Amino acid sequence: MTASLHLDPSRVVAPVSRRTFGSFVEHMGRCVYGGLYEPSHPAADEHGFREDVLALVREMGVTLVRYPGGNFVSGYRWEDGIGPVEERPVRRDLAWHSLETNEVGVDEFMRWAAKADVEVMYALNLGTRGVQEALDAHEYLNHPDRTRLASLRHANGVEKPYGIRMFCLGNEMDGPWQTGHKTAHEYGRLAAETARALRSAEPGLELVACGSSSSSMPTFGAWEATVLELAYDQVDYISAHAYYEPVDGDLGSFLASAVDMDHFVAGVTATADSIGARLKSPKRINISFDEWNVWYLSRFQNRATPAEWETAPRLIEDTYNVADAVVVGSLLISLLRHSDRVTAACQAQLVNVIAPIRAEPSGLAWRQTTFHPFALTARLARGSVLNIEVNAPTYETKRFGEVPALDAVATHDPVSGSLTVFAVNRHQADAMPLSFSLAAFDTPFRVAESWLLTDPDLNAVNTLDDPDRVVPRPIESLDLTGNTVRLTMPPVSWVAVRLTPGQ
Numbered sequence: 001m002t003a004s005l006h007l008d009p010s011r012v013v014a015p016v017s018r019r020t021f022g023s024f025v026e027h028m029g030r031c032v033y034g035g036l037y038e039p040s041h042p043a044a045d046e047h048g049f050r051e052d053v054l055a056l057v058r059e060m061g062v063t064l065v066r067y068p069g070g071n072f073v074s075g076y077r078w079e080d081g082i083g084p085v086e087e088r089p090v091r092r093d094l095a096w097h098s099l100e101t102n103e104v105g106v107d108e109f110m111r112w113a114a115k116a117d118v119e120v121m122y123a124l125n126l127g128t129r130g131v132q133e134a135l136d137a138h139e140y141l142n143h144p145d146r147t148r149l150a151s152l153r154h155a156n157g158v159e160k161p162y163g164i165r166m167f168c169l170g171n172e173m174d175g176p177w178q179t180g181h182k183t184a185h186e187y188g189r190l191a192a193e194t195a196r197a198l199r200s201a202e203p204g205l206e207l208v209a210c211g212s213s214s215s216s217m218p219t220f221g222a223w224e225a226t227v228l229e230l231a232y233d234q235v236d237y238i239s240a241h242a243y244y245e246p247v248d249g250d251l252g253s254f255l256a257s258a259v260d261m262d263h264f265v266a267g268v269t270a271t272a273d274s275i276g277a278r279l280k281s282p283k284r285i286n287i288s289f290d291e292w293n294v295w296y297l298s299r300f301q302n303r304a305t306p307a308e309w310e311t312a313p314r315l316i317e318d319t320y321n322v323a324d325a326v327v328v329g330s331l332l333i334s335l336l337r338h339s340d341r342v343t344a345a346c347q348a349q350l351v352n353v354i355a356p357i358r359a360e361p362s363g364l365a366w367r368q369t370t371f372h373p374f375a376l377t378a379r380l381a382r383g384s385v386l387n388i389e390v391n392a393p394t395y396e397t398k399r400f401g402e403v404p405a406l407d408a409v410a411t412h413d414p415v416s417g418s419l420t421v422f423a424v425n426r427h428q429a430d431a432m433p434l435s436f437s438l439a440a441f442d443t444p445f446r447v448a449e450s451w452l453l454t455d456p457d458l459n460a461v462n463t464l465d466d467p468d469r470v471v472p473r474p475i476e477s478l479d480l481t482g483n484t485v486r487l488t489m490p491p492v493s494w495v496a497v498r499l500t501p502g503q
């Protein structure tokens with residue numbers, strides 16, 4: 001059991017897209033209310049947003065946030081969330097069987113996003129709504145002045161347009177659970193017409209058509225083909241969503257979830273390119289992987305619909321263990337590897353709801369295990385992604401057959417010369433000695449920092465009482481002699497090694 005990597009600075013996949021480190025805020029459970037926003041909390045700012053949560057969002061290195069849903073958006077009326085708060089209506093949210101108070105709307109969220117220094121990817125409702133309402137939302141958000149809705153924004157205290165670039169044309173419209181679910185043909189036509197109208201208002205927008213809500217959907221592939229046949233010229237991205245969990249305790253397959261993500265990206269890319277070829281279009285459609293994460297979905301699906309309509313109920317507050325964090329690290333490796341086509345990605349979600357950050361009412365906010373690989377990757381992945389060759393032993397999985405036990409990606413910043421290698425050992429029993437040569441680089445390197453995320457107890461978690469039970473630690477086994485880096489990766493572990501030019 002040994003693995004090696006072949007690194008070559010000339011084998012560049014693409015620049016690291018900063019939008020790879022996106023997240024997702026949905027009006028769902030306690031993501032917004034009781035997560036980002038809790039006016040009575042001692043750490044709340046003058047607008048009711050928690051500064052302690054915000055500090056963790058900044059530390060995590062989130063660059064982009066998709067908002068306001070999710071399934072929620074398919075029944076949402078954006079105008080309910082503007083103007084005087086006391087006049088805003090309380091509505092039913094059918095997606096999550098909850099009550100939406102509209103206390104936080106787009107103006108509040110955009111103020112929070114500016115403070116967090118994140119770009120917003122705004123999702124439009126194409127479930128219960130259509131072209132006109134999408135145009136209205138765009139006019140309120142982005143039109144500079146004089147029109148009715150731009151004037152309304154001014155009256156609500158926001159002089160300058162928000163200048164949002166990325167808009168999602170609906171959410172998971174392929175899913176029968178979606179309010180206003182459509183066939184691929186119905187949706188493709190609506191997406192094309194909405195996009196055409198939005199572009200007439202503002203040509204430079206970046207528009208995301210809904211792809212499949214998972215690669216296991218029966219319509220996967222056919223959905224993308226039909227939607228893109230109808231909307232190819234009007235959109236820039238097709239979305240992909242994927243959630244992973246250990247099914248029936250099958251940890252081996254779960255640890256190899258990134259193999260599925262690789263196939264998913266390859267399938268969507270091939271489908272998009274085949275439509276482009278058929279349309280004789282020089283344009284290339286990229287992928288917005290705007291929902292991905294570990295989610296113990298079967299637990300949620302097995303629960304009964306609550307009898308009561310509650311505001312911000314505790315929903316899908318999964319507590320993540322060490323194995324989950326290693327999978328999150330490996331999914332980030334997959335996303336980076338595909339940086340030539342996946343140029344935006346959002347981990348779903350940001351706070352409390354299947355989130356890397358947890359927050360208790362009137363209490364502390366803390367980092368889940370999954371926070372760490374995200375934060376380290378967002379901070380250390382710089383410059384260009386390198387297409388590296390991985391030589392590793394394999395193991396057999398129930399879901400994906402034989403898979404490499406080790407996976408890795410590297411980024412190289414030609415300006416600073418810094419090189420970072422991210423790797424995962426998915427093997428449950430065997431430690432993996434890993435080596436790679438730096439000979440192809442024109443410079444000697446020194447180790448600037450190295451991080452290992454693992455634990456003999458794969459079920460270890462971070463909790464309110466023990467928030468730092470699982471943290472990354474420097475790699476003790478790391479050795480750089482001559483041009484060769486050597487380390488040993490424990491079973492089920494994730495590492496990041498940053499090298500900088502120097503002796």
Ligand code: AHR
Pocket residue numbers: 026028069070071072171172213291348349
């Ligand atoms: O992130 C939770 C939900 O998962 C989103 O609302 C939906 O888009 C997806 O099915």
